[in-house]
Amino acid sequence: MISWPKAVLFDFDGTLIDSALDIHAATNMLLARDGLGPLSLPDVKAMIGEGTRKLVERAFAAAGRSLDDAELDDKYGQMVPLYAANLTKLTQLMPGTTEALTALQRDKVAMALVTNKPDFAIAEILEHFDLANYFPVIVGGESGVPHKPAPDMLYLALEKLGVEAGDALFVGDSPADARSAQAANMKLVLVEGGYSREPLESLGADVVLQDLSELEAALARLAPKG
Numbered sequence: 422m423i424s425w426p427k428a429v430l431f432d433f434d435g436t437l438i439d440s441a442l443d444i445h446a447a448t449n450m451l452l453a454r455d456g457l458g459p460l461s462l463p464d465v466k467a468m469i470g471e472g473t474r475k476l477v478e479r480a481f482a483a484a485g486r487s488l489d490d491a492e493l494d495d496k497y498g499q500m501v502p503l504y505a506a507n508l509t510k511l512t513q514l515m516p517g518t519t520e521a522l523t524a525l526q527r528d529k530v531a532m533a534l535v536t537n538k539p540d541f542a543i544a545e546i547l548e549h550f551d552l553a554n555y556f557p558v559i560v561g562g563e564s565g566v567p568h569k570p571a572p573d574m575l576y577l578a579l580e581k582l583g584v585e586a587g588d589a590l591f592v593g594d595s596p597a598d599a600r601s602a603q604a605a606n607m608k609l610v611l612v613e614g615g616y617s618r619e620p621l622e623s624l625g626a627d628v629v630l631q632d633l634s635e636l637e638a639a640l641a642r643l644a645p646k647g
């Protein structure tokens with residue numbers, strides 16, 4: 422029986438889903454229109470985590486072209502339909518995702534999804550993997566508040582859930598996740614296997630897990646004492 426926390430906020434890409442192959446494919450299709458790329462999978466993985474617009478900017482920079490704001494608007498506008506047509510072709514759940522979400526739901530722990538991913542992608546992927554019912558609260562990349570690593574998306578999710586930061590935990594895979602949780606004064610679990618550009622041990626997490634099947638056991642150790 423999970424007695425702490427009252428709520429768990431989850432990152433999406435690299436934490437619950439392994440979306441890198443589809444993002445990689447769409448990114449290389451976009452670059453190919455300008456005769457650029459292809460970029461390697463590890464290179465694209467390292468660009469994921471701060472939203473798709475940022476990824477497009479990074480991809481063009483890595484392929485040798487820096488974009489001004491108007492060009493970035495145009496390229497992002499082209500990326501949306503490319504990725505929308507490839508949201509779930511190669512994407513898979515990360516190991517332990519279903520196990521962790523089922524255990525939390527069983528013990529009535531509230532859950533929210535907090536992702537920099539744009540909104541068009543979120544619902545379809547949740548639906549595809551039959552995950553929508555776990556997340557009554559979703560704060561996505563177009564929620565109108567600053568993206569992670571700022572704490573605002575986490576504050577918005579907590580407010581919608583009616584839970585205090587001290588009663589909640591954030592689970593993610595990246596430096597942006599770590600910094601947002603720390604800025605929001607929330608306990609932080611980081612999970613290996615995602616898209617972090619920095620070693621997870623260096624990011625100040627309360628716990629680093631090999632995969633999400635270890636989450637339930639970790640919660641007992643993270644519960645405030647007394």
Ligand SMILES: O=C(O)COP(=O)(O)O
Pocket residue numbers: 432433434435468469470471472473476535536537538539595
């Ligand atoms: O779209 C992205 O960059 C990924 O976002 P997430 O890791 O916050 O889910």
Ligand SMILES: [Mg+2]
Pocket residue numbers: 432433434435436470593594595615
């Ligand atoms: Mg992530």
